[in-house]
Amino acid sequence: MVSVHTSPVEQPGTGDAGGMNVYVLELSRQLAQRGVEVEVFTRRTSSEQPPLVTAADGVTVRHVPAGPYEGLGKDDLPGQLCAFTAGMLRTGARRTEGHYDLVHSHYWLSGQVGWLAADRWDVPLVHSMHTMAKVKNAHLASGDAPEPTGRVIGEEQVVAAADRLVANTPAERDELVQLYGADPARVAVVPPGVDLATFSPDGGRAAARARLGLPPEAELLLFVGRLQPLKAPDVLVEAVALLLREQPQRRSRLRVLVLGGPSGSGTAHPHALSDLVRARGLADVVQVRPPEPRDRLAEHYRAADVVVVPSHNESFGLVALEAQACATPVVAAAVGGLRTAVADGESGVLVDSHDPGAWARALRDLLDDPARRAALGRRAAQRAQGFGWDRTAEATLELYRGALAARRAGER
Secondary structure (H helix, E strand, O other): OEOOOOOOOOOOOOOOOOHHHHHHHHHHHHHHHOOOOEEEEEEOOOOOOOOEEEEEOOEEEEEEOOOOOOOOOHHHHHHHHHHHHHHHHHHHHOOOOOOOOOEEEEOHHHHHHHHHHHHHHOOOEEEEOOOOHHHHHHOOOOOOOOOOHHHHHHHHHHHHHOOEEEEOOHHHHHHHHHHHOOOHHHEEEOOOOEOOOOOOOOOHHHHHHHHHOOOOOOEEEEEEOOEOHHHOHHHHHHHHHHHHHHOHHHOOOEEEEEEOOEOHHHHHOOOHHHHHHHHOOOOOOEEEEOOOOHHHHHHHHHHOOEEEEOOOOOOOOHHHHHHHHOOOOEEEEOOOOHHHHOOEOOOEEEEOOOOHHHHHHHHHHHHOOHHHHHHHHHHHHHHHHHHEHHHHHHHHHHHHHHHHHHHHOOOO
16 A cells, blocks of 8 residues: 555544545555555654554554655645655665565555556556546635646546546546546446444444543534645534524534544644634634544444535545444535435435535534434444445455456456
């Protein structure tokens, strides 16, 4: 596995750590349980990181020195790909010929590295985009900077070079084919999964609130994710401001928790969301807190009445899936993979707009109807059962077998 810009053992929710971290780690664990030895190559970002970390039985994470440990953002990393590739190939050179069977790269930076490594080792390259520049640029948040041309070109090169491409949803498969000219025969749809042991109803809302020390009678809205324009936490704050303007009597019981840290373009103004909360007079309603570890995060999902995912684009939206696994309904934007992750009217509500007024109405309607929330929550938990990581791993392993068989047959 190649995950250049973020280590799978880092805490998701701030900086560059997010759903991709969860994806790489959980997939690697599941593959290892099926007899696949996995090495994950990622860039070293701290002098305190050891060169090797055993993330699970059969899963080794290698932190590769490439540029200064601190102070480099994701946009600075194209200049370090040569150094990273050299470190990765140096590791391979210490192995016997044919040690690695396949390279699976994640995100376009990793695809550039994986392309060279797979070529050197004469093995198939499988690539997961996770996000795509052309798609992000078509759904930019107001004031957000577009992805650079260099990334677009880099993605096109990786799509052309890969033996197989992994798409999270049928919509992503279509985007790869239509926007990047991918060969449809080399694109497989493999939905991500959710850890159903950690993310589960487990005692319900009242017990979770008691364990977290949250008010038992509050109306609790939860946002989980990195704080950047793409994730649109500002839409939630503006919607809450409108909701309370129309229903001031609701203020005493409404609470909004935001779990996340600055990321991407959001690092330029790390206090922007807190400033917006104060500007709208919501400091007594909205709390911005750091990300939580997995077990505590699951408790927050269980404690919430509604989990809110207003992103401008998501390749899938693991937060929405984790929340549903905890029997909590989701109100999400009708974009990208969220259309697959959330069944509109069955496990949650999709909002086909980023207008705060539309979000205020959707949240109000759900908060005002406890019976509907409960029914959505029950169906949400049932829906999540179809998205275990075991299914993702089995489908990915079948994809690997196909890529290896094609390579042996001389197709590429």
